Amino acid sequence: MRRVFDTGNAAITEAAIVAGCRVFAGYPITPATEIAENMARRLPEVGGYYVQAEDECAALHLCNGASLGGLKAMTATSGPGFILFADPFGWAVSAEIPVVIVDAQRVGPVSGITGAPGQGELYLSRYLAHGGNYETIVLAPSSVQEAFRLTVRAFALAERFRTPVTLLADQMVTDGWEALAIPETSDERAAMGLEVVPRRAHPGPDFYPASDAIDVPPVVLGRGAGGACSDWTPTERGHDTEEVEAQHKHAHRLIHKIRRHRHLIDEHEAWGLEDDPEVILVSYGTPSRVVKSAVARARAEGLRVGGLRLVSLWPFPDHLFARRARYLSVELNWDGQLVREIQRAMSPGSSAHFFGRCGELPRVAELCEASRALLRGERLARRGWELEAY
Amino acid sequence: MSDRIEILLSGHGGQGVVRLGQVLGLAGSRQGLGATMLVSHGTETRGGYVRSQVVLASGEVDSPVVERADCFCAMTASAYERFHPLVRGTLLYDPAVVAPGADRAARRVAVPASATAAGELGKPLLANVIFLGAVSRILAATLDRTAVVAALRDRIPRYPEENARAFELGWELAG
Amino acid sequence: MDPLAGKYLRPEKWPGTACPGCGLRLLHREVLTAIDALGLGPSDLVWGTAIGCTGRQTYATWRGDTFAGTHGRVYALATGLRLALPREKRILLTVGDGDAFTIGLPHLLAAARRNVDLTVVVGDNLGYQSTGGQYGVTTPAGSRTDSSPYGTWEPGWSDGGLDVLGIVREAGASFLARHTVLQRDAVVESVKAALGTRGFSLVQVVYGCHVHYGAQALGDGTVGAIQGWIRARTVPLEPGPAPEVAPAGFRTGVFHDARGARPEFTERLRDHVAAVRARAGRTS
Incomplete structure (x- = not known):
């Protein structure tokens, strides 16, 4: 090492x-x-x-x-x-x-x-x-x-x-x-739990299985076996086609090879959810480290606050928002992006809120303050920004 | 040490602000501490303001953000103006360029780094290593001095004698 | 089925998507003739295409490996593929004039600058024809098309002394030629030379679209009309430096032959990697 x-x-x-x-x-x-x-x-x-x-x-x-x-x-x-x-x-x-x-x-x-x-x-x-x-x-x-x-x-x-x-x-x-x-x-x-998947090669000719199968070797050209690969809607041989049926099969494969195997992709980290928190701070990337500190501090103060850090962002982990809570999305932008997905995915009776920042990270103190305000049922407003448009 | 030490270093591009942070972070990391350093700067690699936020912790560092600086190194007037509200512990500043006003520093240490580097060492570029010596003395309860010197040697391998001398001068200035 | 097509092409893709009588079919066959003359088989050559008439006609017709890139980007895709293939594998790209000289020109020039071992055959139908007949950069000046109902007004790459092949030459290409599809033997010879080039080569083959360009610009949508018109406008390339004002028409011949003058892209890169590894004490 x-x-x-x-x-x-x-x-x-x-x-x-x-x-x-x-x-x-x-x-x-x-x-x-x-x-x-x-x-x-x-x-x-x-x-x-x-x-x-x-x-x-x-x-x-x-x-x-x-x-x-x-x-x-x-x-x-x-x-x-x-x-x-x-x-x-x-x-x-x-x-x-x-x-x-x-x-x-x-x-x-x-x-x-x-x-x-x-x-x-x-x-x-x-x-x-x-x-x-x-x-x-x-x-x-x-x-x-x-x-x-x-x-x-x-x-x-x-x-x-x-x-x-x-x-x-x-x-x-x-x-x-x-x-x-x-x-x-x-x-x-x-x-360290690191998996290295070697390249396997599918020389052709058939390489668009009309199924959601994974672990299908990708096409590799150069062996002269008739591999065919393009930007057009493919037949199962990889030939271009304008047939709607073939397009349905192709789209179905592109969508469901991932969605139906999402358990191999999904990854997140949760803090304090076992205590049934009223407010859950949600984030990804570097801001989630500030969120982790803020959740720890809020919980030390006895506040019913938890945290979610998304590691895999897409496919979006809708299932993480099944519990009823007030979700506070902490993001490094002013327009609110993650919060929209949370709003779509959250269970009935939940509410989604937004803490935006850009160019610098939020501070622990600010996130604790926002959590307290949400627990009191107050709206979040800061320097004229209406942060609770959601 | 306390569980978490926050260090803020700021100056303009070319002053070695990032190098200082690297040395402190590397030394801490080698001592088995959790260590993070965030670098912020404008477009230019030279000339704009540069800020390093170093956090050392007995365990893993969660938030890498300096919110209450235990140690703030202000190497230019604009760095002081911009970040002085964050200082709670020791303020180190170069009196040639910074005139501290009303801040909440518990302690202020004037480090005449630029004058010492130009005068005693004849090399203005060594001002940052002088600052490093001074910061290291302030952080002596957290960072082992020999670890910092070793990290300095590894990170800035050129002119080891000059750097060691500059470090020593800085250490003395913070006495 | 045509015996050459039967030997090299996938039967289900023959005779292809081009309109009856289209010069693209002649071009397709001329390329096969060159491949046959070189004695190449399906595993010797990877055949890439772009979109448009040329792409549709030629994609996945080759019995060997075949691919298609997005509009104008296949040169970058093929450059990446070149990195991974052994040097003896040829890469042939059959593309249109819009793909090569308009949307894809920066990538094409980058491939010429690097001298990537690729052979580009440009099927020049004098504009955007698969979209119904709009002018492009090889459309003759003043032509009436669906997007130039009063005649084209902006200069193309062959107007007023410009010649797009001059740009590709200056970018570092190893072999360049232009012919009309009616010059069958010359096309075959140039494609053979191009496929034998270790570096970037390009053969522009003017065939013109009789259905759109013929009908819109010439007022006669027959195959005979466009062939006669092309023949009448074909002039040989003058040897020596290009004339200050190029004569109107299709200047045909070998435009530039600098085969072997510059190292090829992957050779240069592999040498670089070997040198770095040797310096680091590793054997490659």
């Missing part, structure tokens, strides 16, 4: 190498540039390839192409580049190509503030491909060590589900420094 004090960006790089990533194509962008720089240094050492693409759209297409040839690939970006992934992301979803995408969320909209954390891409990460008709997998780390673990996991899920997997990080995780243990042997990986 190698123990270092380093950034989330370094953790993601080392984890990708451990997971077998051998191609990184990217385009420099704050605060994800360091991942590209690290990959440029590390990949040649392990016989892998770093390519600096002409733009982010090309970067993900390059990764898709490498994966189509049998190499595991990853790219990393931030908001302005993430939006340019839309085209190749959709291609990878439809062609069922495993690839890993890192988005270090910063403050938007558009270029916004480069070196400060935001959480504005919850929905974009779900709906990045146009046209609907798919489900996707998104994971959110909240620490440097977890960024390592979830990157390895993202690669494993990408392989098993034949799909792009997005690591939705934030600037605090990617740029933040923390202790990091890097396993160096397979025993150490196993001890």
